[in-house]
Amino acid sequence: MLAAERRDHLLDLLAREGKIVAKDVAAELGISEDSVRRDLRELAAEGRCQRVYGGALPVSPAVVDYRARQTVAPDGKRRVAAVAAGLVRPGGVVILDGGTTALAVARALPPELACTVVTHSPTVAAALLDHPGAEVFLLGGRVFKHSAVACGAAAVEAAQQVSADLFLLGVTGVHPEAGLTTGDAEEAAMKRALAARAADTYVLASSEKIGTASRFTVLPWEGISGLITDAAPHDPVVEQLRARGVEVLAAD
Amino acid sequence: MLAAERRDHLLDLLAREGKIVAKDVAAELGISEDSVRRDLRELAAEGRCQRVYGGALPVSPAVVDYRARQTVAPDGKRRVAAVAAGLVRPGGVVILDGGTTALAVARALPPELACTVVTHSPTVAAALLDHPGAEVFLLGGRVFKHSAVACGAAAVEAAQQVSADLFLLGVTGVHPEAGLTTGDAEEAAMKRALAARAADTYVLASSEKIGTASRFTVLPWEGISGLITDAAPHDPVVEQLRARGVEVLAAD
């Protein structure tokens, strides 16, 4: 990870969570606390954050922008996205889920790759507009705002009309017992419908999803072909998944 | 590999992965790090990337935001959009076409207005994601990139399933004899299908469209309820339209 990139990451973190704990960030990024402190010191000198004991706070106290516009996805998601994009064969048909990781996949698709992308996410579709090679097929339906995808009966029905080689599935939780989960029932149903239309389903599981679970189950482990993650290869949760017969593709 | 080709590759990499690590690229392309650094230095000098220790990052978010602000519609379109947004009644159902003017309408909708927006444009749908009141229904289908809307048989079929109070139609040409025209046959057909599903159809006709014509006719004058334009009220073309019985809503 580049030093300047790390600095951006810190600011982003500050905007999204309203605070930075030096120790936590150091552990998360796998660097020494000294480096984090040095970065924070610099940012504070530039007036971009307020240095406090143990970490840093935003310079303007109350303003926490939860919907901080992440123009570029964090490093882990990008690595997962790059591996996922590599699964798309020239001339192939891929169903792309919604969510930030799926958006990163759309951006990671090589520009010259000629393929068909089916998606129920207007955001993903919009991101692919300037992709010269990709043919985009949009699945319509009622748009659920919190996840920015088309769901509901109409969307499921539209999904029945397509067949694909590959489905790149985004979830909010990946847990050995709870399985693949997401926060909305309609969304889960939509994901199931999409998985049923693809020969292979791979899960986009950036490390922050690993070991967590949400309210609604999407698919059982048998329903997927594999999982792409940037978590450590010998992460206990990942080991458990592998023991359950899940093919794990490492993204590093 | 040609030098210019390499430069493109770097920009492409930057767009896809959000960062460039000089060392990695040098290894990947089988050239020295010096050459990569030289390229990056040039690109940075042209303002196409931001040079940092170890590689490069995309131009700073501030610049990106600036560009986004530049994409804000010109004044004329905004005035047309404001009038169009005023036609949407609380609780009403409006079909929003694609294109920049329609996008301006989406942005001009009062945040608290509760209404249903039906659209075949992923861009418009994405713009409405942070609109608290609007219920968004997306029409799916093959996405035509040059106009960024879903078209084709599937989209027309999806359109048959909805009914609306109002259709805000975007066109590329408004001409007394040629009528309402656009540059693509599929697109024209889609617009006709949408018009057939709405009680009223109003044309978004910012002044630069007035008096011009494109290849394919969308609708005859009898097919629309009115036209919204920021052109001078006594513009000869506007007068001609009024003489043909078209209701003209002035935007100023």
Add this chain to the structure above:
DNA sequence: CCTGTTCTTGCACGTTTCTGCATGTATCGT
């Protein structure tokens, strides 16, 4: 075809920057 010029590329060298560790100091919670 030959020659001089220009551009590109890789290498060598000295310089700058980054990073982690060690040391001593400051701050916090109890």
Add this chain to the structure above:
DNA sequence: ACGATACATGCAGAAACGTGCAAGAACAGG
């Protein structure tokens, strides 16, 4: 007040950087 934690500073090794230089390719003109 005391232990624990966080901090600043200095230092050293590693990595990245810029510059100058020379070899080679591409090119234009004779």
